[in-house]
Amino acid sequence: MSSKNDVDFVLRTVEERNIRFVRLWFTDVLGNLKSFAISPEELEEAFEEGIGFDGSSVDGFASLEESDMLAFPDPDTFALLPWRPTESGVARVFCDVYTPSREPFEGDPRRCLLNVFDQAQERGFVPNVGPKIEYFYFDNDRNPVPLDNAGYFDLTPMDTANDLRRQTSLMLEKMSIPVQYSYHAAGPSQNGVELRFSEAVSCADNIMTARLVIKQEASSQGMYASFMPKPITTAPGSAMFLYESLLDHDGENLFWAPKDYHEAHLSDLGQHYVAGILAHAPEFTLVTNPTVNSYKRFISTGEVPNHATWGRKNRSALVRIPTHKPGKHISTRVELRSPDPTANPYLALAVTIAAGLKGIEDGLPLPAEATCDTFNLSDGELASQGIERLPRTLGEAVDCFEASSFMREVLGDHIFDYLVHEKRQEWYEYCTAVTDWERIHYYGGY
Structure with a gap:
């Protein structure tokens, strides 16, 4: 499962650095980070035989009758935790989850993404992703009270988080996760x-690590970091933009084409990829936007997608094609603007990349580019042009997802059925809960 050289390097590093605890990381189906620690003496056995744990205690994993699971560390993900003491250090390593018979566990989100990645590689593609994650800093974990009134890219004394962002970036760099900005x-x-x-797969690992480091560093400064998509009614929501491209095995970008071939510099392959994302977006929205609160962010503000469209300068489009730097073909990519930071990154990447690959497989044509005029049309007028509306509530998203045989194929029965059950229950609880808004508007009337 791991190359001997990689394992030997990790074992040697643990000994030389006097690492006293190694944390084994994995996620549940909903994207919550799970962890347990082993001593360095157990690490070699973990690489060879896995470490057993109770899967019935992990959301979406297994029932009591089939609860035994094995965690196999991936040596490529080994990293020291820089906020722990250096004299008796702590490291972490992401794990793949297997059954006792050493079969890949179908409820493991990381395995789901690995499957999609392997399928892409078999076809000569290497999926490459860069994420941009938004979040809020508050002064406590109960009430979302802003700490500043700064705006986009502001650098003023009002920006209380400037030092905290710098420290967070340094921590991520120490864990070999480069920060663009x-x-x-x-x-x-x-x-x-x-x-x-x-x-x-490395991108999804990095997102999970970044979410933890952001919260860790905020807590150390007496603040609270929230990835809730829409914590403040009057403020913009938080997104998790995904910049995706396909490379060949030599590192060449397969999305690039000369401008005289396509105005957005998109190759035929890139156009089919975007068409696949647009075609399957309503189906995968439950995965990229998995909470009731996710859909509060979709209130139209001019920069949040509500329809399955693409464009170059229009940030209301679901997929935007950023202008790449002249001469830098490698920077040609597509920007998926709908996901939010509550999504399980392994599943979000699995379904969006699979949708793009499906577009390539089916040779789907790229629809016409959406312009500002497009968004002045009604839902009915857009539908007549073949432009689909994205789900507007968690309930709609569950319905679109459940009706999709493609989503079942990508995620597997285990994850698919669990998401339908859990998210339908979440929607039911939300619909039956009485809110403060209702009390304010209806309690004294009628």
Whole structure:
């Protein structure tokens, strides 16, 4: 499962650095980070035989009758935790989950993405992704009270998070996760970090690590970091933009084409990829936007997608084609603007990349580019042009997802059925809960 050289390097590093605890990381189906620690003496056995744990205690994993699971560390993901003491250090390593018979566990989100990645590689493609994650800093974990009133890219004394963003970036760099840039986002106390491109599975690992480091560093400064998509009614919501491209095995970007071939510099393959994302977007929205609150962000503000469209300069489009730097073909990519930071990154990348690959397989034509005029049309007028509306509530998203045989094929029965059950229950609980808004508007009337 791991090359001997990689394992030997990790074992040697643990000994030389006097690592006293190794944390084994994995996620549940909903994207929550799970962890347990082993001693360095157990690490070699973990690489060879896995470490057993109770899968019935992990959301979406297994029933009590089939609860035994094995965690196999991936040596390529070994990293020291820089916020722990250096004299008796702590490291982490991401794991793939297997059954006791050493079969890949179909409820493991990382395995789901690995399957899609392997399918792409078999066809000569290497999925490459760069994420940009937005979030808020608040002064406590109970009430979303902004700490500043700064705006997009502001650098003023009002930006209380400037030092915190710098420290967070340094921590990520120490864990070999390069940060392209960090910034103050558009909303009060809203921030963002963009990570450098990497292969899809590494990207999902990096997102999970970044979410933890952001929260860890905020807590150390007496603040609270929230990835809730829409914590403040009057402020912009938080997104998790995904910049996707396909490379060949020599590192050449397969999305690039000369401008005289296509105005957005998109090759035929790139056009089919975008068409696949647009065709399957309503089906995968449950995965990229998995909470009730996710859909509060979709209130139209001019920069949040509501329909399955693409464009170059229009940030209301679901897929935007950024202008790449002249002469830098490698920077040609597509920007998926709908996901939010509550999504399980392994599943979000699995379904969006699979949708793009399906577009290539089926040779789907790229629809006409959406312009500002497009968004002045009604839903009915857009539908007559073949432009689909994205789900507007979690309930709609569950319905679109459940009706999709393609989503079942990509995610497998285990993850698919679990998401339908859990998210339908979440929607039911939300619909039956009485809110403060209702009490304010209806309690004294009628």
